[in-house]
Amino acid sequence: MSAATYQYVDLPDASVVTTRALLTARDNISDTVAARAMMCIHGGAGFGKTLAVNICLRALEPHEDVRKITFRARPTARAVRYELFTALDLAGEPPRHPSEFDRLLKTALAERPRTFLVDEAQWLNGEAFEYFRYLWDEPSTQLAIIFVGGEGCHTVLRREPMLSSRIFIWQHFTRLTPSEVLEAIPLFHPVWADADPDDITFADQHAAHGNFRAWAQLTAHTRTALARTGRSRVDQELLRWAFSRLA
Numbered sequence: 001m002s003a004a005t006y007q008y009v010d011l012p013d014a015s016v017v018t019t020r021a022l023l024t025a026r027d028n029i030s031d032t033v034a035a036r037a038m039m040c041i042h043g044g045a046g047f048g049k050t051l052a053v054n055i056c057l058r059a060l061e062p063h064e065d066v067r068k069i070t071f072r073a074r075p076t077a078r079a080v081r082y083e084l085f086t087a088l089d090l091a092g093e094p095p096r097h098p099s100e101f102d103r104l105l106k107t108a109l110a111e112r113p114r115t116f117l118v119d120e121a122q123w124l125n126g127e128a129f130e131y132f133r134y135l136w137d138e139p140s141t142q143l144a145i146i147f148v149g150g151e152g153c154h155t156v157l158r159r160e161p162m163l164s165s166r167i168f169i170w171q172h173f174t175r176l177t178p179s180e181v182l183e184a185i186p187l188f189h190p191v192w193a194d195a196d197p198d199d200i201t202f203a204d205q206h207a208a209h210g211n212f213r214a215w216a217q218l219t220a221h222t223r224t225a226l227a228r229t230g231r232s233r234v235d236q237e238l239l240r241w242a243f244s245r246l247a
């Protein structure tokens with residue numbers, strides 16, 4: 001499967017690796033969507049959350065109306081209403097009055113079942129989370145919501161008992177373990193496919209530390225080093241040069 005659209009750095013020939021976390025996310029997301037429930041995927045930066053949920057939702061999309069909302073700053077309830085208005089492709093001007101806006105959103109959401117992917121959910125404060133709960137609780141809507149966020153997301157959500165008590169599944173993304181690295185990385189990119197496993201372990205211990213985004217960056221620098229030196233295979237000298245760019 002091509003990973004082109006989801007790669008952090010432009011990395012030709014990279015593939016999506018079906019990690020244990022991605023498989024678990026697939027089950028969790030399909031169970032959440034089937035139950036029209038809410039779930040939360042949380043964990044450190046670069047661990048592969050966004051990529052995993054996008055791959056899993058893409059598989060559901062032929063049958064499921066999926067809408068993606070990504071926050072980049074701390075939104076108010078008003079900003080959440082506007083984001084939803086845009087995500088739902090609603091026609092006309094956004095209503096001026098909150099109650100009118102709420103009615104419009106609830107009517108649109110009552111049309112058919114929908115799934116929201118809310119990424120970067122660590123930006124949401126209590127008021128913004130509460131607005132999602134309000135829409136989800138409305139009997140006429142059939143919403144499934146996947147909240148995805150950094151480590152802070154869990155803490156913020158836990159502070160909101162009204163919402164957190166309604167979360168159906170919590171999934172914590174963690175680093176790849178050293179043995180997962182040896183399985184996943186040769187499948188991730190051709191430069192690692194025939195690398196010495198000791199060199200992969202060396203790179204993980206010194207630079208990537210089980211973090212998928214760091215592996216993607218390291219792989220990009222390693223490709224450059226292979227091209228510049230004309231070598232056909234990764235070695236420790238070449239890796240040290242690549243690490244020097246990551247430090």
Ligand SMILES: Nc1ncnc2c1ncn2[C@@H]1O[C@H](COP(=O)(O)OP(=O)(O)OP(=O)(O)O)[C@@H](O)[C@H]1O
Pocket residue numbers: 003006007008009015016017018019022043044045046047048049050051052149150188212213214216
């Ligand atoms: N399963 C995977 N297969 C292949 N590459 C992956 C996989 N997971 C992550 N990556 C690589 O790691 C990069 C970072 O992953 P991703 O953006 O999903 O992290 P994240 O957990 O959402 O981080 P953040 O919290 O910063 O948003 C991806 O752009 C991709 O290059």
Ligand SMILES: [Mg+2]
Pocket residue numbers: 049050051119120
């Ligand atoms: Mg992300």
